[in-house]
Every structure is written in C-alpha cells, then in structure tokens.
Amino acid sequence: MNTIHHPAFVTASGRAVTRLGQGTWHLAENHSRRESEIAALRRGIELDLNLIDTAEMYGGGRSEALIGEAIRGHAREDLYLVSKVYPHNAGRANIFKSCEASLKRLGTDYLDLYLLHWRGRVPLAETAECMEELVSRGLIRHWGVSNLDTDDMRELAAVPHGKNCVTDQVLYHLASRGIEYDLLPWLEVQGTTAMAYCPLAQYGDLQRGLIGNRGLTNVARRHHASAAQILLAFTLRHDFVIPIPKSSSPEHTEDNAGALAIHLTEEDLRELSQDFPAPTRKTWLDIV
Numbered sequence: 001m002n003t004i005h006h007p008a009f010v011t012a013s014g015r016a017v018t019r020l021g022q023g024t025w026h027l028a029e030n031h032s033r034r035e036s037e038i039a040a041l042r043r044g045i046e047l048d049l050n051l052i053d054t055a056e057m058y059g060g061g062r063s064e065a066l067i068g069e070a071i072r073g074h075a076r077e078d079l080y081l082v083s084k085v086y087p088h089n090a091g092r093a094n095i096f097k098s099c100e101a102s103l104k105r106l107g108t109d110y111l112d113l114y115l116l117h118w119r120g121r122v123p124l125a126e127t128a129e130c131m132e133e134l135v136s137r138g139l140i141r142h143w144g145v146s147n148l149d150t151d152d153m154r155e156l157a158a159v160p161h162g163k164n165c166v167t168d169q170v171l172y173h174l175a176s177r178g179i180e181y182d183l184l185p186w187l188e189v190q191g192t193t194a195m196a197y198c199p200l201a202q203y204g205d206l207q208r209g210l211i212g213n214r215g216l217t218n219v220a221r222r223h224h225a226s227a228a229q230i231l232l233a234f235t236l237r238h239d240f241v242i243p244i245p246k247s248s249s250p251e252h253t254e255d256n257a258g259a260l261a262i263h264l265t266e267e268d269l270r271e272l273s274q275d276f277p278a279p280t281r282k283t284w285l286d287i288v
Contacts, residue, residue: 002260004242006193008142008166011050011112013077019236020260021051021082022253023197023244028062036249041070043250045079047257053169053195053244054106055084055117056098061105068107081106082113082195084146084169087120090127099139114140115169118147118287125159132161142166146195149285150183157190169195171286172241174234174276175210176201178283188240196235198288199243200228215271223262232259234272 003016010016022044027037041052052071054063064083071079083106089098103109114134116127131143144167145156156162168187172179173196187194201210210216210231220230228245235243236259247253264272 002236004193004240006166006191006240008113009051009080009193009242011078011080012110012141013075015050015078017051017080017242018048018260019239019242020049020232020256021053021195021242021244022049023246024052024054024063024067025058025197025246027246027248028059028066033248034066037066038070039250040247040253041067042074043253044247044257045071045074047253049253049257050078051080051082051242051244053082053197055115056089056102057084057086057117061101064102064105068105072107076108080112081108082115083111084115084117087116087118087122090116090120090130091122092126092130095127095130096134096139099134103139110138111140112142113167114143115167116143116145116148119145119152124152124156124162128156128159128161128164132164144168144195146170146197147285147287150186153183153186153190153192165192167193167195169197169244171198171288172196172235172243173199173201173210174216174231174272176286177276178279178286181279181282183285184238184241188238192240194238194241196241196243199235200231200245202246209275213275215274215276219264219268219271222268225258225262226255228255229259229262230264230268230272232256233262233264236260236262237264237269
C-alpha cells in the first residue's frame with residue numbers, strides 16, 4: 001500500500017499513514033445518511049485508509065462524534081486522527097478547551113494531528129506556542145495548518161517552533177492547480193507534507209467543467225477507471241501529497257481506494273492539462 005514517507009505521518013503503533021485519507025466535511029449533516037456514512041468510514045479502515053480528517057467546525061462537532069462512533073472497536077493506535085481548531089479558538093484563551101472538546105467527541109485521549117483551520121487574528125507565534133504545549137501535555141502528537149499560502153508559511157517558519165508545522169492542508173484538484181506555482185514546491189523543499197481537500201472538486205462551481213470533460217473521460221477509459229479515481233491519481237502523483245476525499249457510502253470509499261493503484265503517464269498528464277493547464281503565474285489560494 002502507498003504510504004507517506006514523513007516521520008510525523010506514522011500512527012502511535014508505528015504504522016505509516018496510507019497516502020489516501022478519509023475526509024468528513026459535510027458528513028453527519030443528514031441523519032438519514034448516518035449509517036451509510038459510518039459504514040463508509042469503517043470500510044475505509046478495512047482498506048487501510050487509516051487517516052481520518054475532521055474539524056470542530058464540521059457540523060458543529062457532529063462530524064467528530066460520527067467518527068468517534070465509526071472507530072469504536074478499532075485499535076486506536078493504528079488510526080491517524082486529524083482535527084482542526086477555529087481561528088478564533090487558536091490562541092491561549094480557547095485552544096486547550098477546543099482540543100479537549102474535540103477529543104471528547106471523538107472518544108479518544110489524543111489527536112495524531114491538530115491543525116489551525118485558517119488564519120485569523122491570533123498571531124501565528126501564539127498558535128505555534130500553544131500547539132507545542134498541547135504536544136507536551138500529550139493531547140496531540142503533531143500539529144499543522146490549513147489554508148495558508150506561501151507567504152503565510154514563510155512567516156510561520158520564522159516564528160519560534162514554527163518549523164515544527166508538519167503539514168499545510170489546502171484545496172487542490174485538477175481544476176484548481178494554483179498551488180503548483182509556488183506553494184507546493186516550497187512545501188516539498190521544506191519537507192512538509194501537503195494535504196489536499198476537495199480533491200474531487202465536489203462542491204458547486206469548483207467543478208469548473210470537470211464533469212464530462214473529454215480529456216478526463218479518455219484518461220479514465222485508458223485506465224479502466226472512474227473519473228473520480230483519475231482525479232485522485234492526479235493529486236497522488238506527488239509523493240508528499242495526501243488527498244482526503246469525502247465518502248458517504250462503502251462503495252464510494254472502495255472506488256476512492258482504487259486510485260492508489262493508478263499511475264498516470266506523461267501522455268495522461270498532457271491530455272488532462274489541455275483544458276486544465278498548470279499555472280504560469282501566482283494566483284490567490286482557493287479556499288472553500
């Protein structure tokens with residue numbers, strides 16, 4: 001199984017994190033889908049998709065509670081749980097309470113990774129200091145950020161403990177390639193893992209003509225794969241990127257996992273880039 005080669009992305013039991021995670025944004029928002037969503041997460045664990053990503057924001061904590069139910073009975077030390085703190089909670093006044101509340105909803109006593117969800121008014125230096133204190137208390141094993149662009153990451157790296165940030169989680173998919181211009185290369189040089197949210201461009205205008213695109217369809221046909229699998233394979237071509245697609249059914253989870261076996265050729269990438277070219281200049285970071 002493809003795994004991330006980064007010392008921070010190892011479970012408490014020493015198992016490497018599989019290069020495809022499980023996202024949970026918008027899960028636990030419709031009670032009628034609850035059983036299917038839990039089954040999807042459990043199927044992912046069976047397929048060794050051991051990284052599960054959530055946030056205190058998702059469903060007002062309901063996503064964390066759903067995960068807590070889904071992982072019950074599984075060996076916690078073999079899982080890699082990621083959650084995020086709101087920017088307004090990312091300072092000394094609130095971060096410890098926020099982290100403990102997330103732990104309670106998840107039914108665990110530690111997070112493998114805790115992220116600043118996006119940048120707010122709390123100084124990065126204060127957030128970094130608080131994250132280090134959470135590590136020293138044993139409440140989290142590692143920390144990172146989300147939705148920070150290159151200048152923000154450089155600023156973070158310059159504050160005390162800032163270089164202990166192990167990841168930047170950002171929007172990335174075939175139709176949103178802006179991070180390839182400078183952020184992704186910077187992360188690679190720093191040895192920082194990137195996490196790609198919305199790798200299937202699931203929501204609204206993010207799709208930007210992806211559905212039914214001729215190039216995407218042709219590449220999928222060549223690989224006897226689904227379009228979703230090709231989109232995931234596109235992000236997986238970078239060995240330091242972990243895409244975290246959402247799944248609300250076991251079948252969808254199985255389809256996602258199939259992307260790990262797909263290796264795109266130069267011909268594939270040229271065809272995909274015809275309608276969705278790589279950036280030639282700096283663009284604003286896409287955020288949803």
